[in-house]
Amino acid sequence: MKEVIHNSGLVLDEKLLWEKGKKGRIGFSIPPQDVAVAELDPELVGEDPDFPDLSEVDVVRHFTRLSTWNFGVDTGMYPLGSCTMKYNPKTNERQASLAGLSEAHPFLPESLSQGALQIMYELEQYLMEITGMDAVTLQPAAGAHGEMLGMLLIHAWHSKKGNSRSKIIVPDTAHGTNPASAALCGYKPIPVKSDENGIIPVETIRELMDDETAGIMITNPNTLGLFEENIQEISEIVHAEDGLVYGDGANMNAVMGIVKMGNIGVDIMHLNLHKTFSTPHGGGGPGAGPVAVKKDLIPFLPAPRVVFKNGQYSLEKNLPDSVGRMTAFYGHFNVLIKAYSYIRQMGPDNLKKASRLAVLNANYIKEQLKDTLHLAYDRPCMHECIFSDKNQAAHKISTMDMAKRLLDYGIHPPTVYFPLVVHGAIMVEPTETESKEDIDLFIETFKTIAKEAEENPDILTSAPHVSKRRRLDEVEAARHPCLTG
Amino acid sequence: MQYLPHTKEDIKSMLEVVGVSSLDELFSSIPENCRFDGRLNLPEPMTEWELDDHMDSLAGNMAVSPDYKIFIGAGSYTHHIPMSVKYVTSRSEFVTCYTPYQPEVSQGTLQAIYEYQTMAATLMGMDVATASHYDGATALAEALLIAARKKKKKYVAISSLIHPHYREVIHTYFSPTQYEIIELPYLENGRTDLSQLESGDEFGALAIQSPNFFGCIENLKNAADIAHDQNALFIGSYTEAMAYGLLKNPGSMGADIVAGEGQSLGIAKSYGGPALGMLGSKKEFMRMLPGRLVGKTTDQDGRPGFVLTLATREQHIRREKATSNICSNNNLCALSAVAYMASLGGTGFRKLAQLNHDKAEYLKSELKKAGGKIPFESPTFNEFVVRFKNGFDKKYARLKDKKILAGLPLATFYPELENHYLMCVTETLKKEDMDMLIQEVIS
Numbered sequence: 016m017k018e019v020i021h022n023s024g025l026v027l028d029e030k031l032l033w034e035k036g037k038k039g040r041i042g043f044s045i046p047p048q049d050v051a052v053a054e055l056d057p058e059l060v061g062e063d064p065d066f067p068d069l070s071e072v073d074v075v076r077h078f079t080r081l082s083t084w085n086f087g088v089d090t091g092m093y094p095l096g097s098c099t100m101k102y103n104p105k106t107n108e109r110q111a112s113l114a115g116l117s118e119a120h121p122f123l124p125e126s127l128s129q130g131a132l133q134i135m136y137e138l139e140q141y142l143m144e145i146t147g148m149d150a151v152t153l154q155p156a157a158g159a160h161g162e163m164l165g166m167l168l169i170h171a172w173h174s175k176k177g178n179s180r181s182k183i184i185v186p187d188t189a190h191g192t193n194p195a196s197a198a199l200c201g202y203k204p205i206p207v208k209s210d211e212n213g214i215i216p217v218e219t220i221r222e223l224m225d226d227e228t229a230g231i232m233i234t235n236p237n238t239l240g241l242f243e244e245n246i247q248e249i250s251e252i253v254h255a256e257d258g259l260v261y262g263d264g265a266n267m268n269a270v271m272g273i274v275k276m277g278n279i280g281v282d283i284m285h286l287n288l289h290k291t292f293s294t295p296h297g298g299g300g301p302g303a304g305p306v307a308v309k310k311d312l313i314p315f316l317p318a319p320r321v322v323f324k325n326g327q328y329s330l331e332k333n334l335p336d337s338v339g340r341m342t343a344f345y346g347h348f349n350v351l352i353k354a355y356s357y358i359r360q361m362g363p364d365n366l367k368k369a370s371r372l373a374v375l376n377a378n379y380i381k382e383q384l385k386d387t388l389h390l391a392y393d394r395p396c397m398h399e400c401i402f403s404d405k406n407q408a409a410h411k412i413s414t415m416d417m418a419k420r421l422l423d424y425g426i427h428p429p430t431v432y433f434p435l436v437v438h439g440a441i442m443v444e445p446t447e448t449e450s451k452e453d454i455d456l457f458i459e460t461f462k463t464i465a466k467e468a469e470e471n472p473d474i475l476t477s478a479p480h481v482s483k484r485r486r487l488d489e490v491e492a493a494r495h496p497c498l499t500g
Numbered sequence: 501m502q503y504l505p506h507t508k509e510d511i512k513s514m515l516e517v518v519g520v521s522s523l524d525e526l527f528s529s530i531p532e533n534c535r536f537d538g539r540l541n542l543p544e545p546m547t548e549w550e551l552d553d554h555m556d557s558l559a560g561n562m563a564v565s566p567d568y569k570i571f572i573g574a575g576s577y578t579h580h581i582p583m584s585v586k587y588v589t590s591r592s593e594f595v596t597c598y599t600p601y602q603p604e605v606s607q608g609t610l611q612a613i614y615e616y617q618t619m620a621a622t623l624m625g626m627d628v629a630t631a632s633h634y635d636g637a638t639a640l641a642e643a644l645l646i647a648a649r650k651k652k653k654k655y656v657a658i659s660s661l662i663h664p665h666y667r668e669v670i671h672t673y674f675s676p677t678q679y680e681i682i683e684l685p686y687l688e689n690g691r692t693d694l695s696q697l698e699s700g701d702e703f704g705a706l707a708i709q710s711p712n713f714f715g716c717i718e719n720l721k722n723a724a725d726i727a728h729d730q731n732a733l734f735i736g737s738y739t740e741a742m743a744y745g746l747l748k749n750p751g752s753m754g755a756d757i758v759a760g761e762g763q764s765l766g767i768a769k770s771y772g773g774p775a776l777g778m779l780g781s782k783k784e785f786m787r788m789l790p791g792r793l794v795g796k797t798t799d800q801d802g803r804p805g806f807v808l809t810l811a812t813r814e815q816h817i818r819r820e821k822a823t824s825n826i827c828s829n830n831n832l833c834a835l836s837a838v839a840y841m842a843s844l845g846g847t848g849f850r851k852l853a854q855l856n857h858d859k860a861e862y863l864k865s866e867l868k869k870a871g872g873k874i875p876f877e878s879p880t881f882n883e884f885v886v887r888f889k890n891g892f893d894k895k896y897a898r899l900k901d902k903k904i905l906a907g908l909p910l911a912t913f914y915p916e917l918e919n920h921y922l923m924c925v926t927e928t929l930k931k932e933d934m935d936m937l938i939q940e941v942i943s
Contacts, residue, residue, distance in 0.1 A: 029611075031611070031614075031615060032615045032619075032838070032842050033618075036845065038847070039847065040845065041843075041844070041845055041847065041848045042582065042584065042842065042843035042844070042845070042848075043580075043582055043843045043844050043845075043848050043852070044580075044582070045848060045851055045852055045855065045927070046580070046855065046927045046928075046930075048855060048858065049930060049931040050858050050859055050861075050862035050931055050934075051858065051862065052854070052858055053857060053858045053861035053862070055746065055747075055857060055879060056879055059717055059747055059748060059879060060746060060747065060748065061744070061746070061747055061748035061749055061752065063745075063846040063847065063849065063850040064619075064622055064623055064744065064745060064841075064846050064849050064850070065622050065846055066619060066622065066841055066842070066844070066845050066846040066849060067842065067845060067846070068845035068846060068847050068848070069842050069843070069845055071582070071584050071843065073842075074584060074585075074588070074839060074842050074843050075584050075587070075588055077842070078588035078589070078591075078594075078612065078835075078839055079588060079591065081607070081608035081609075081611055081612055082588070082591040082593040082594050082608050083593065083608065084593075084605070084606075084607040084608040084611075085593040085594060085597050085605065085606055085607070085608035085609055086593075086597060086602070086605035086606065087592055087593045087594070087595065087596035087597040088592075088596040088597070089592040089593070089596045090593065090596075093597075093598065095598055095601075098598055100598060101503075102503055103592075103595070103596050104503060106548050106551060106552075108590065108595075109552070109555075110551070110552075110555040111770075112768075113555060113556065113559035114559065114564055115558070115559025115560055115561070115562040115564055116555075116558070116559045116562065116770065116771065117768040117769070117770050118564040118565065118578075118768065118769060119562045119563075119564055119769060119770065119771040120564075120570055120572055120576055120578070120769055120771070120905075121575075121576050121769065121771050121772030121773075122572050122574055122576070122908055123562070123563055123570075123771075123905075124563075124900065124905075127562065127563035127568075127900075128562055128563070128771065129561045129562075130557075130558035130559055130560065130561030130562045131558075131562060131771045133558060133561070134558060141542055144540055144541050144542055145540060145542075147536070156634035156635070156638070156773070156774065156830075157634065157826075157827065157828045158827065158828075159825045159826055159827040159828070160634065160638075160826075162825060163825055166676075167672065167675065167676065170675075170676055191827075192825050192827050194822075195822040195824070195825035196825040198821070198822070198825075199676070199824070199825050200676040201676040201677070241529070242527075242529050242530045242534075244529060244530070244531055244534075246534065247531070247533065247534065270530075271540075272536065272539070272540045273527060273530070273535060273536060274530060274534055274535060274536055275536045278534075278536065279533075279534045293503075295595045295596050296596070296597065296598045296599070297594070297595055297597075297830075297831050297832035298594055298595075298597045298598070298599065298600060298606070298609040298831040298832065298835070299598070299599035299600070299609070299631070299792060299828050299829050299831035300599075300632075300634075300774075300828035300829050300830045300831045300832070300833075301634070301773075301774035301828070301830040301831075301832060301833060302828060317672070318668075338672055338675065339668050339669070339671055339672030339675065340637075340665060340668035340669050340672055341638075341669065341672060342634060342635055342637060342638060342669065342772075342773060343575055343635045343636060343637040343638075343663070343665045343666060343669065343761070343772065343773070343775065344575075344576070344635075344665065344771065344772025344773055345771065345772050345773065346772075346773055347634075347773045347774040348770050348771040348772055348773050348774075349768070349770035349771075349773065349774055350773075350774060352555075356551060356555065358542065359543060359545070359546050359551055359554065360545060360546055360547075360548070360551055361501070361503075361545055362542060362543065362544050362545030362546075363539055363540035363541070363542040363544075364539070364545075365501045365504065365545060366540065366542070367540065368501070368504060369503075369504060371523040371526065371527075372504060372506050372511075372523075374523075374526045374527065375506075375511065375514055375515070375518070375523060375526060376514075378518045378520075378526055379514045379517055379518055381518075382517050382518050382519070383517065394529065395526065395528060395529045397529075418602070419604070422602065422604055422605055427602065427605065428602060430601075447503075447504060447506075448503050448504070448505065449505070450505035450506070450510070451505075451506065451510040451513075451514060477800075479604050479605075482604040482605050483604065483605070483607045484603065484604050484607055484799040484803060484805040485604060485799045485800045485801055485803075486604065486799060486800050487603050487604065487797050487798070487799045487800075487805045487806075487807045488797045488798055488799070488800075489603075489797065489807050489809065491797050491798070492795040492796070492797035492807045492809040493795070493809050493810055493811075496786065496793075496795050496809060496810060497795055497796040497797075498614075498617055498621075498628045498629075498786070498793055498794065498795050498796075498809075499614075499617055499618040499621050499627070499628060499629070500614065500615070500618045500796065
């Protein structure tokens, strides 16, 4: 067995917040009472919030200790398929925390917020160029929120034309959130099985597409890491029936500067700034999910829109056909700054190079591991490749066991059990920011684990051994929910 | 390029392993007619230092304190954020991780969110709270959808004193559903007029914001009673979470679901986002809540730990049958909120909330002396409406030139309220800042 190198000696325990502190402590510098105390009607006044009183040191130690129990991209390789866990440049954080931007009030008059409006306007221009689309809104707060907006736009476009449509085609290789997004907007998702090559069969779309179908949701490259080769033909079929093509841009990291979705039939697409454009995931958010559209859909975009006229940036609110508003203000502006900062640092050539290296890394892993793990589709992949636990089944070792064993070796597991098309899927997306040495270590580690699966399967089924916690009882958590302490 | 680690040799040897001769050849599965042959028309790359200069100049083109004295709240509030909160929440172990799908190596995020859920539920007066939503507006829209589905009645009723942008978001979210929305007018005292609900039982939900958009504290108890009498759910909302350091929380006044904005809890305004959608409910609606939930459990050695739970509600399991498509939470914002609430503690939270109230009361009474009218008599927290004389807009513009933003003009949202301004004062404004504004108003 390979020697396990770990550093658990410094992993300290920590109580819950309310098990600490003492009444009368404070971790906050409260300004002086420079006006008279004004009594409020006692009928309206409640008790003090039942929070523990802590000092600043208590708070800082508490969260510092907690942070050490987390694995992040800065800790090590994090090859989560479909999530694009690339390195998050630190300069992005500096730019986003500049007082002029982070302290800006959203109701500042336009004349006093030209800097923020310029960032938003220019970012929209850049994303239009990268996608080949005609306009962008930055309002959606996340990828799923962008998808929802996409469905609202499709709905609004059909309504304006007097079309009544009830269905939308969602292939099994589309992103996991797609069916729920469609259903939320009143569409019945019509599933389509991918073919033996892992892509959408044109003939099936030809059979399904009719005048009751609003359009199709295509993730391209799809969740199998494969390029939907028939996208142009599929788009033509959908357009011929007056339908629209929604492109899920979750996997845009594979094709920056290589494919412009607007040129190959996509009418609406969202981008995940927290994937392709390097903004951090933050343990689940906040991200940002801008939506790009072709010309015909511009009137339906959410209000307000940033416009540039006579040397001034302003917010256009008078949009009669708009689907409305998606967030309280202009979306996750702080996240937008980070994506803007990334694009300005990368420039056109490095963005393209990033996609090429992301694809190189994935294909390299595919080649190096395909004799160890069962490869679901043995053909050139884009930025991610999909294995399964088929080869290890004989030893009663599952994808989950291998994933948990990776933790012992200090590597974050890939996405597991997704996409559903592949039984026991192991979906590896290394991203371009992993070096060859780190990728080689990942490959070597997986080979070691596969060997362990044959020789010492118990060490896998009982993994992880050296993490802060070992496998947690999720069934119990769901059966007797304890959501507050 | 410092983010692309591949050397020429790396690329060459990796291409060999893959069995192709060039990086271009990696894209052979993309049909020729799908490829873009040109070069992206984007600005040339900047060095880190050029970028700093560029961003400094953009940020310099914005009006922020201390240069500007800004008396505007209206859904985005200026509160002091301790450096300790910013510092711990910017630790990259929190910032650069994904949704905690591998709980064994995500206990930091999971415990913090469990603590957030606990403190958020306490603040709202609810049994449970979710791990957070995008913002107050989307949380409220989701809350109304829960109630509409639960009660399956013709419409939902919302106060016209809910933040105007929130109402726009609600209309957007409801546009593809069969449910209608009615907006309730407001009374002369600055509270919501509930009279039309007393006879109608066609509504499945009633949502009231308190303090409302005019800053007035609503009679939530009365609203909850009316909703419950008509077999509807009552939803309490807020844009200023700080208020609940002082006021009775919506749960204690009868709310079934609470949805509000937590930006005040240690989150920078950042031109409106990201913020913190807080959503909580009574236990009976727990399984209808959209979004992430963290629950307590044990690991195989019997030690306590935390996991994402009740995932069967969620989009990736239930697909089209899911109650929401939401996939993320505004996790880092929730982390800031829990660190902020912990820094204040119960004692400090009350003290700070009281100070916000007192300062706003001072400005209110002084503006009254200076000739301003207070059109709505209901008690307020740290925001209130003042009516100035005709022609104040010219003075407003002059004050802007003097770097004072004297409230938010309300006529944009309520055309009948010409010369009405929504003023906000928090602990970040000193008495002398307010005195300066008052002097200017008098002069």
